[in-house]
Amino acid sequence: MRSLDRKLLRDLVRLWPQALAIAMVMAAGVATLILAVGAHQSLDETRAAYYERNRFADVFAEATRAPNRLGDAIAAIPGVSAVETRIVEVALLDIPGMSEPASAQLVSLPDIGRPVLNRLYMREGRRPIVGDENEVVVNEAFAEAHGFTIGSRFKALLKGAKREVRVVGIALSPEFIYTIGPGDLMPDPRRFGIVWMSEKTLAAAYDLDGAFSNVAVALLRDANEDAVIDALDDLLARYGGAGAYGRKDQISHAFIDAELEQLAAMARVLPPIFLIVAAFLVNMTMSRLVALEREQIGLLKAIGYGNGAIGMHYLKFVLAIAVVGTLIGAIAGTWLGIGLARMYGDFFNFPFLIFRKDPSIYVIAVLVTVVTAGVGALKTVSGIARLSPAVAMAPPAPAIYSRSPFWRIARLIGLPQSLTMVIRHLVHVPVRTGSAILGIALGVSIVIASIWAYPSIDFMVDVTFFRADRQDASISFSETKRIAAAYEVARLPGVLAVEPFRSVPVRIRFGHKERRVSVLGKPADATLSRVIDMDLRPLTMPETGIVLSDMLARTIGARTGDIVEMDLLEGDRRTVQVPVTATVEGFIGLSAYMELSALNRLKREGALISGVYFSLDTARQDALYAEITDIPAANFIALQKVSLQKFRETLAENIFIMTFVYVTLASIIAFGVVYNSARISLSERGRELASLRVLGFTRAEVSRILLLELAIVTFLAQPLGCLIGYGFAYAIVTGFESELYQVPFVLTPDIFAWSSIVVLSAAAISALIVRRRIDRLDLIEVLKTRE
Template identity: 65%
Template sequence: MSALQRKLMRDLIRLWPQALAIALVMAAGAATLILGVGAHASLSDTRSAYYERNRFADVFATLTRAPKILADEIGRIPGVSAVDVRIQKTALLDLPDMVEPASASIVSLPDVQPQRLNILYLRSGRLPVAGDEREAVISEPFAKAHGFDLGSTFQAILNGRKRSLHVVGIALSPEFIYALGPWDIMPDDRRFGIVWMSEKTLAAAYDLTGAFSSVALKLLPYASEGAVIEQLDTLLNRYGGLGAIGRKDQTSHAFLDAELKQLEAMSRILPPIFLVVAAFLVNMTLTRLITLEREQIGLLKAVGYGNMAVGLHYLQFVSAIAVIGAAIGIAAGIWLGGGLTRMYSDFFHFPFLVFRIDPATYLLAVGTTVISAVLGAWQAVRGVVRLPPAVAMTPPAPTQYRQFLVTLYRALGRISQTVTMVVRHLSHGWIRTASSVLGIALAGAILVGSLWSFDSVDFMIDVTFHQADRQDATVSFTQEEPYAALYEVARLPGVLRAEPYRSVAVKLRHGHVERRAAVTGKPPGTDLSRVLDQHFTPVRLPESGIVLSDMLARILDTQVGDLIEVELLEKNRRVVEIPVTAIIQGYLGLMSFMDIDALNRLVREGTVISGVHMIFDEEQRVPLLQELKQIPAASFVALQRISLQKFRETLAQNILVMITVYVSLAVIIVFGVIYNFARISLSEQGREIASLRVLGFTRTEASSILLAEIFLIVALAQPLGWLIGSGLAYMMVKGFESELYRVPLVLEPRVFAESSLIVMGAALVAALIVRRRIDRLDLVEVLKTRE
């Protein structure tokens, strides 16, 4: 081991507390990089492998009824490699362990040949026997939620007829990785599941013998998805086709894409913050270390060590810290990644989900950490290289403070000598002071950029569940029913008020942009499920015209007064131009609304409805739910309070985990910045503090100089942290935004107060640790040394 290598080891051992503090900040950056990039790659690779092995389809379409012979014609569409026609319906379930009704998507399985697309991954059991009316395969999450196993039974209402189903298999499907029921905003495995049955059984139940109601296509690699969808729609129009969609619009895949987008945003926003702070800390520490070792540097150069060797020595010092930090960060990233993987398993139902990181990700984490450390040290190392030996061996000139600053401070009023010393020292090392303020501000910014989510989610819940959709339950019918169905529902036990709605699948087009959506018709003066404008005031739907949510209007690039094309995807399939009469606020999906009578006139139908919103007497809840289970025309019953409870539970769990991680990382930054700042200040002012002790100052009075410096830079960092944090929160909102959902940006004063309290608490802990070191100063030894 060479002399410089031995010196490197001694420096690391001597300065281990400061080196560890810097390494922890670097570790936080590496951990977030590993977590974000690794989780994104893991989830993306797992999805790709699952899709490929189980042949997930590329195009999906639903229709009323078409002969199976049409599948051959669909298969001849250029670019189509495989066609899977099937029957798919939504049905109510009567489960023994639930008072409220549940629902399921009922999907047929081919009886003669194996599945071509969306192949089931059987966890246990087998597929149903062809034509057996009782046998069914159920989705694994649904089975777990109810404790179902092979041999369990439950009842389902298929086309108005209640049947007892026997579980013969438990499976997963690439089509239902994220199984979301109608009117739900979060998966609820207790109330919504997937049931696969024999094609013959479902064909007989729904009068679809020799026919199908759903089709899935697999495309060739070179195929144009848009061209295939256009030709498929042309074929299915006469059979009640509701418009084909590509993968990006399929519910399960779309939610997975949204999650991947969030992970990508996290991996881009957070790691640079930690690496910038680490660069500041390295610069602060190394600059001070070089100042203390001027004479040693001069001696090294005098005995023959070149500029390159001395500069490389200090770069090796910071690189060693960076490698230690990267190692800690990789270990922490893998541990956090395992926890994130377990969290994903509660949402996305894969047959396998392994947190696996490509070696390139590890190299990226180590490389970026080392590069940030070297960049932070570069200026200090340049000073070492340029320092002549004779100058280096000469003690540095005494510090010259700016006298005009002291004069200005005293002119403002009577200021104590302690405050004068603090201000002079901070203003003299203004670069280090500014770096410390920025580092602490970035820690506060991370807190503001994460704590805002609590208020934003509460605000979104209030708008969605308490101001807009205020009903207790929503009953959706399997098909349009006469208006008299509203009065039938209103007569059920406990129903206090009922309002109808109509939903029609359409394509909305403005210029060259189009989106597939559902227009919801509501009666005038609706009070249960209300439409709110951008000021959250209820909107009365006009007798003509259409109302769009802000996201949909933005996508279509339309404003109030513009004409948009509305292409009906059912019934007479008309294409009409309708004026946009209002832009409303909406956080979930792409929403559009019309007056229910105007919508029925548009479809050229009588007064029909798609479902009913209601409020009911809680004391009559059980008999009402029992009655709802018996409604033959119902396909789904959404219960608002249960949906809200599930939404809160899911978000509370996820947000709590992520906030805990962010707070921990912010505390690491604050501790690292404050501890390094305080240690450097102590090394510079050790003689002054010891002199004050000798002159009779108490430990508290002597240490108050250093503590006052810490308090001042923490105070200066708060407004800057609030400002940067607000920008960070805005970036996260934009990064998470998708057509599926948007999160409002709500920044209450409480968020800034809580972030500041956490920062101050971490700073206090670091200050107290340094205070103990001040209390243990050997006064004689300190006064004998120059530094």
């Protein structure tokens, strides 16, 4: 082995704590990259494979009652490769042991053969037998929530008639990976499920013999989706078509797309932050390490080693650390990535999971880490070449501390001697002090970037559930009803106040941008379900015009005062123009609102409603639930408190897991930054501190000098770290934004406080380790040192 290589091994052994700390910082960056990219690829490839194997449709449309013969005309549309006509309805369920009403989306299965599209993935059992009206298949999450097995029974309210059904199969479907009920914000498998029944059974129950209410279409590879949607709308218009839409607007697919966007945002933002910190730490450590080895470098040059050999020696030192960090990070990232992918697989109800250990991810991780480490060490290595042997072997010139007014002030106010010594040293080496402050500040910032979400989620919950939607529950009708239906709901036991609403599907357009949304009509004086403006104040619904959520307005490029076009997707299907009268706050989905009577006038219809919001007396809610299940018109009941609880539970579980992972990685980086800063300071001032021991200073007094320096640097880094962390958090929030979720950017003082606590804790642990090193200072070596 070459002499320099033996020296390299000795240096790595001698400096193993510092080398390991740097390696762990790099490992955190690599793990974050593999975790984020790996989970994104896993979710994307699993979804793609599931869609392909079970033939997930590309276009969907609903109708009131379209004849089955229309299927041939749909199949003849240019670009269409397959058509599946079916019956889809929403119904209330009466489940034993469950007081509050549950609902299900009823989907017909062909009586002969398998579905052409959206095929079931059977977990247990079989499909219903032709002619048996009571056999059903339920989705797996719904079955697990209620403990259903093959043979379990419950009742379904099919257009006013209660029917007891028997579970004969448990299945999954690519159409319902993310199963969410109308008006809910999160999946709640206890209260909403998917029930597949015989087509003959549903046709008889809903008076759809020889007809369908829903169609799914698969497209050829080169088909024009917009043209197919337009042709499908034309065919279904006379049969109550509600507007066809593509896969991107299908609710399950859209939610998974939003999740993929968030994972992609994490992969774009967090790994670069971690790796930048690693590069800075390598630079800081290597520059100070080389300064400590000036004499060795001078000696190596004096005996004939060239600049290239010595520079390569220190570059190897860095690359060795990078290799260790990459290995640790690759193992940890793969393990965490598989765990995260499994979490998503369980949450989204995938029948299988693909976590492909793509070699390109690991190659990218290695290259990025090695390049990052190399860039961090490049300045130091280039500085070695400029050192002549004579200069390198000579000890550094003693520091000259000028007598500035600061020292007079220090003596005048009676600063302790140890504090004066520390401040004098920090001021004398401003670049080194600044780099240490910046390094620790970066540690604070990445902790902020990892835990920023908690106050944002709390703010979202407050606005959504307590300022805007303050009702206790809402009832959605299977079809529009006269306003008198609201008064019927008001007479139910326990109902204290009611507020009607209407939902109308439209295609809203401004310029060349358009989106498919539902316009929600609300009374002008709404008090239960309110619209909140950008200043977080309740908005009185204007008598004319439309109110857009901020995200919808930005998506289509409209502002207050602009005229937007709306294609009404039900009824007479006219195109109308309405002015935008206001933009309001909204964090979930793309929303549009109108005053209820104005919306009905726009539709040229009477006082019609789609459902009712209401508040209730909780002491009588069981009696209310018992009567609701007997209302023929009702097909879904949304319970606000239950939705809030599910929203919190789901977010708490997912965010806690993600936050725990990233805070752990961020804490490793914070500790690595603080520990390396403290250890290097000890190495630089070891002889000085030992000399103080020889002069009679106690161990506590000597330790106080170095630890006081660490404390000052750490505390000075907190404001800068909070400022940088604010920028990092803003970048992440911006990356998370999608049309389904708009996370508000809210950073409260406790986030900064907890981030500081994490870094201060790392500093305290580092201080304890350094204190033990101070206690072992070699006083004999100091006595042998020449001036």
